[in-house]
Amino acid sequence: MPSQKALVRRPSPRLAEGLVTHVERTAVDVDLAVEQWEAYTEALRTHGWETVEVDPAEDCPDSVFVEDAVVVFRNVALIARPGAESRRAETAGVEEAVARLGCSVNWIRDPGTLDGGDILKVGDTIYVGRGGRTNAAGVQQLRAAFEPLGARVVAVPVSKVLHLKSAVTALPDGTVTGHEPLVDTPSLFSRFLAVPEESGAHVVLLGGGKLLMAASAPKTAELLADLGYEPVVVDIGEFEKLEGCVTCLSVRLRELYA
Numbered sequence: 001m002p003s004q005k006a007l008v009r010r011p012s013p014r015l016a017e018g019l020v021t022h023v024e025r026t027a028v029d030v031d032l033a034v035e036q037w038e039a040y041t042e043a044l045r046t047h048g049w050e051t052v053e054v055d056p057a058e059d060c061p062d063s064v065f066v067e068d069a070v071v072v073f074r075n076v077a078l079i080a081r082p083g084a085e086s087r088r089a090e091t092a093g094v095e096e097a098v099a100r101l102g103c104s105v106n107w108i109r110d111p112g113t114l115d116g117g118d119i120l121k122v123g124d125t126i127y128v129g130r131g132g133r134t135n136a137a138g139v140q141q142l143r144a145a146f147e148p149l150g151a152r153v154v155a156v157p158v159s160k161v162l163h164l165k166s167a168v169t170a171l172p173d174g175t176v177t178g179h180e181p182l183v184d185t186p187s188l189f190s191r192f193l194a195v196p197e198e199s200g201a202h203v204v205l206l207g208g209g210k211l212l213m214a215a216s217a218p219k220t221a222e223l224l225a226d227l228g229y230e231p232v233v234v235d236i237g238e239f240e241k242l243e244g245c246v247t248c249l250s251v252r253l254r255e256l257y258a
Contacts, residue, residue: 003256004207006044007097008249009054009066011037017061018242019084021132021162026241033238037064040234040249047206047232049252052101055093062087064239067248068115068133068163069094073126073146074255077103083113083133094251101256106145114138117163117248122170125152127189129164157184162243169203169247171211171229177201195220202245204252206232212246 016028041051057063062084069091071078077098079091099105108114118129119142126146128139143153160182161167168178168189176189179198186192195201200220204212210230213221221231236246 003253004049005101005253005256006041006049006051007054007066007070007094007251007253008037008041008044008051009064009093010034010056011064012056012058012061014059014061015064015238015242018065019062019086020242022160022166023241023243028238028241030238033064036234036236036238037249040236040246043212043232043234044206044250047210047212049206051250052097054097057090057093060087060090062242063090063093065117065242065244065248066090066094067165067251068117070098070251071114071116071119071126071142072098072103072251072253072255073121073151074149075103076145076149077105078114078142078145079105079107080114080116081108081110081112081138082115083135101253103256108138108141111135112137112141114142115163116251117165118158120164120168120170120176122174122176124150125154127154127156127164127168129158129167130155131158131164133163134158154188156188159184163248165202165247166243166245168201170205171203171224172205172209177203195223199240199245202247204246204250214240214246216240 115133118134120127175191197217199214200217215235
């Protein structure tokens with residue numbers, strides 16, 4: 001049976017120092033963020049996911065955004081080389097975690113940079129955001145790692161947001177969802193659904209038509225419910241102040257086999 005494991009990482013006490021690039025810095029309540037993170041991980045477990053905690057990285061303010069440190073396709077984990085040099089220390093703990101789970105491990109190497117948040121997988125298609133944090137060499141190394149495994153890698157321009165998945169994610173049927181003002185080229189996706197809120201672009205597929213979503217997107221939740229999906233809403237407001245969203249707080253491992 002396919003796995004339902006989710007890598008997560010407890011927020012650093014230095015979370016409030018995390019990087020911001022496309023938003024103005026506002027004060028982050030770290031204690032509230034920890035409460036929100038605990039509710040987020042509980043939501044995953046409630047809906048059938050086994051959470052696997054990566055060792056904390058207390059000196060890395062952005063380390064809670066664990067998705068940026070690795071990309072997994074089938075049983076292969078590609079350890080990222082973050083575009084922000086200050087985040088590169090985050091990857092060691094994630095590498096240890098995926099190795100313990102039995103993944104074959106590869107690495108993005110200099111001069112390549114790649115953030116996991118720039119990766120959107122839809123079936124065997126891997127969309128990769130080419131923009132601020134992921135460069136051309138990173139895209140080339142991603143292709144080299146995953147195309148031999150049957151992936152189709154499609155580069156997508158990203159200029160209006162931090163990562164590709166800050167702009168778009170995908171529904172269970174493969175329809176890509178996004179808040180159109182923040183999507184560089186919606187026409188690159190064969191099926192695109194415009195949603196009314198920025199944070200409504202972000203969904204995590206929990207299985208069975210259930211979608212983990214941020215509480216800050218009630219109009220989008222209503223829209224998706226009308227389409228037959230079941231929104232599972234969590235408050236991640238403190239992480240949104242740091243350009244975080246529901247996808248980047250975990251790495252969903254669906255293709256690991258015992």
